[in-house]
Amino acid sequence: MTTSPLISEFDAQTGVATLTFNRPEVLNALSIPMAEAFLAAVKTLHSQSGLRCIVLTGSGRSFMAGGDVASMAGTKEQIRDFINGLLVPLNEAILLLRSIGAPMIAAVKGPAAGAGLSLALMADIVVAEDRAKFLIAYNGIGAVPDCGCTWFLPHKAGATRAAEMMILGRQLSAQEAKDWGLITSIAPSDSYDEILATTIKRVASGPTKAFGAFRQLVDQAAGRSLAQQLEAERQAFLKIAHTGDFEEGVSAFLAKRPAAFSGQ
Structure with a gap:
């Protein structure tokens, strides 16, 4: 029986979608079939009603060890086709x-290397096991980072630290990654699943549309002047003010009770 390189699950009751990289025998290294399956799953989520939270994780003892280096050998044409086959869908x-x-949560156990680092940093929240490791890894094969690493890493840690990871091959422990601002929280292995579940529940029960607007504002801030960002914030606030969650949030605040957001 063929095992899918990516497992996609959606819990309609909680609104939580989980995408699991599933090549544990090679530490979930990216293959073209995995990249294509990932894109197909994301396209489905893009139109999924009731979606409140997306969780990215890996099977076995790794989040993701980057691209499948064994497939990067061959003729120039073969290498080109593999890189394009991987990166175009990704x-x-x-x-x-x-x-x-x-909002997105990356649940990281073991190494998050290469593209695995990029995909972890893409998430809004990163919950790492205390034994997790974070590294660029591309320098080891004489390549350049991909999957948004050169955008997400300096965005979160700064250009100097990004250069240290790339040029000096700096590997970060979970604690170092937290100190650098790359991850949100660390959990010991014996309580990791419980802490992750609590985080997922908290994120999935929040004001989903406001979270999405927040991410969009942050992503676009670097390309705007302060005046443009202020206007973008005003427009976003006006749009969010018409949501059910905003109405519920204001009512709960005035009634001095916890808000029960529905994601609407």
Whole structure:
């Protein structure tokens, strides 16, 4: 029986979608079939009603160890075809994911290397096991980062630290990654699943549309002047003010009770 390189699940009751990279025998290294399956799953999520949260994770003892280096040997044409076969669907999937309003959580166990680092940093929240490791890895094969690493990493850690990871091959422990601002929280292995579940529940029960608007504002801030960003914030606030969650949030605040957001 053929095992799918990516497992996609959606819980209609909680609104949580989980995408699991599923090549544990090679630490979930990216293959073309995995990249294509990832894009197909993301396209489905893009039109999924009731979506409140997206979780990215990996099977076995790794989040993702980057691209499948064994497939990067061959003629120039074969290498070109492999890189394009990998990155064209992955790039489309990343852009689609960042355009979805639902917040993303990366659940990281073991190494997040190469493209795995990029995809972890793409998430809004990163929950890492205390034994997790973070590294660029591209320098080891004489390549350049991909899957948005050169955007997400300096965006979160700064250009100097990004250069240290790339040029000096700096590998970060979970604690170092947290100190650098790359991840949100660390959990010991014996309580990791519980802490992750609590985080997912908290994120999925929040004001989903406001979270999506927040991410869009942050993503676009670097390309705007302060005046343009202020106007974008005003427009976003006006749009969110027409949502059910905003109405509920204001009512709950005035009634001095916890808000019960529905994602609408």
